[in-house]
Every structure is written in C-alpha cells, then in structure tokens.
Amino acid sequence: MGDGPSIVGIGGTTRPGSSTEMLVRAVLGECEMLGAHTQMFAGAELLALPHYNPGEPQRTDGQRALVEAARGADGFVIGTPGYHGSVSALVKNAIDLLEDTRTDARVYMDGCPVGQIVSAAGWQATGVTLSALRDIIHSLRGWPTPIGIGVNTIVQRPFDESGAIIDESIAGAVKLQAQQVMEHVRGTHMRRAAK
Template sequence: MELALLGGSLRPGSASEAVLHLCAGLAAGHGARTTVHTAADLDLPLYRPGALHRAPAARKLVETLRRADGVIIVSPTYHGGMSGLIKNALDHAEELAHDRPAYLDGKVVGVAAVGWSEHGAATAVSALRTTVQSLRGWVAPMAVTVDATGVAALDVPSARAALRADARLMRRLDILVGQVTDFADRHARLSV
C-alpha cells in the first residue's frame, strides 16, 4: 500500500521534518511504500484556481496524493494553525476535485503537529483535521502533538536522535502510523 507523507518547514533543523521522517520509517515498518514530500518539495506557488499551468512540483504532489492509499501530514504550528506552506500544498489538492472519488475521499489521513507546546500544536492538529475533512479525507482518530522546545536549537541529526529517543512520542507516532497503514491496507484490498 502507498503512503504519501507531507510536512516540515523551511527552517534549517525543522522539528516537523524530523517527525515526518520518523513517521516514514515507522510506516515502512508497517509494510507501506512511502513517498515523502518535505517543505522544500512543498514550497509551491500560491494555488491559483483555474490556472492552466501548474508548477512541476505541484503536479508531482497532486500525482502522489492521487496514487496514495493513505496520507500523513506533519505541520509546524504557526499562529494557532497549520503553516501557510502546508495549507497552500493542501489547497493544490483542489486539482483532485474531478477525480472519482474526488479529493481525498476513501483515503485515510493521519495528522501531527509540532509547536512550542503540545497545547499550541493541538491548534494546528484541529486546523489540519478541519481541512482534511473538507477534502473528504478520512481522518485517523489518533493525532500526535509535539512540544519542540527541547530540540529547537539542535541540528537535524541531533533533533532526530533526540525525538527518536523519546519513547512516549515514538509510541504515539506508531499508533498513528499503525492506524493509517491498517486502514489504508484494508481499503486498498477492498478496492481491487
């Protein structure tokens, strides 16, 4: 089963990108084939409804979403919601409006967010859930909020190592990834 993973920020040492890669590793352990789109891949032009030309990176994202049985999104928390970069990437899913099924219908979507506190990250999780449901995605019940204050000043390998060493976080991410891969796998089998 195919899993698309989107997330991260353009900040060097992005904690949400580190969490995204941890999710990808866990997903591979659950038997998923993964395609990861980090913030550099999602640094797309603002979505323009009706435009005839789409940037190659935007077309690639839409194709990845179209192919995926499930999706995992890890956003930084910006001002009480998901980052603009992630929201804009999800706005490009409007290109799936005329698919059958349309948008993310039939795809399970797991969400996680990173902030300066778990409480702050919960605001981004809530925004992600609303947007995913608007895209007709089937939101996984589990969501993960991450307090990044402990790893904010670390480089990517150190931040990844510190997050991986957090047993509670890894257990919660594994539940989230397990829900997404299990649902995606069952749905993919039913659809053949």
C-alpha cells in the same frame, strides 16, 4: 515503487530537517516497515511551490508531482508547525493543490487515512492546530487517524543529534499512527476487493 500501499507525506517548514519534517519521515519509516512504499514532500519541495491559484491552470513540475502522488496515494501523513493557532501557509498551500483532483474518480483524499502531526512552541498552539488540521482533512473527505501527534517543542525534545527519536511517548505515538494508517488502508482494500 512496489506492490505495497502508497503513503504520501506532506510537511515541514522552511528550515530543512525541522522537527515537523522529521516526525513525518518517522511515521513514513514505520509505514515502510509495515509494507508501504512512501513519498515525502518536505519543506524544500513545499517552499518551491507557487501560491495555489485556481484560475491559473498551468502547473510547475513540483505541483504536478505532488498532485500525481496524491492521486496514487492510499494514505497520507501531514505535518505542520503551529503558526498563530493554525496550519502553516507552506503546508496549506500544498494541500490546496489537491483541488486539481476535484473531477477525478476519487477526489481529494476520499476514503484515505490521514495521520496528523503538529509541532509548536506550546500546548495551546499544538492543540488548536491539530484540530484545524483535522477539519481540513475532513473537508477533503479523508479519515484522520484516531491518534494525532502533538509535540510541544518547549518541553519536549523529540530527537537526538543523530535524528533518532529519544522521547518514548513520541516514539510510541509515531508507531501507533503508522499502524492506524496501514490498518485502515488494508481494511479499505479488503472492502473494495469484496465488492
């Protein structure tokens, strides 16, 4: 996949091409322009994952692919719709699979920057879901980027019909989040090399 850092995207909804999925892909695209290679686990892949069951050691191909990508990741971008004040079950189920890394040398998202994206029908849902997502990232030992992207789909139209970002503030936030992810990754690599 190349020599650049690996950034894994997780997010979307049951609807292919949702604004949540497209926003994660946009941040990953900016990361690629900054030298990363990326892998995306979008709504279709997340929908195919069985419910996480810690008592069941057998994993599907999709579950194994997600866990292996997470093991090799230098950073993450996670996007979720705001459903009833929190992260969607679809996205949370995928995140819960990272429990399979609990005995690894690097557990969960330890030391990795994690960009957060929330799209919801209202500012309250956007804000509380972004806060919930940050708490989840902290519990997985990840470093949430200072900028989280919250999109109120009632008043903001992020994309045109071709999928290009048309809202300048969202485009700026996407670019800044990618920069923050990549700067953290580079700093982490420099600190490890200095040891």
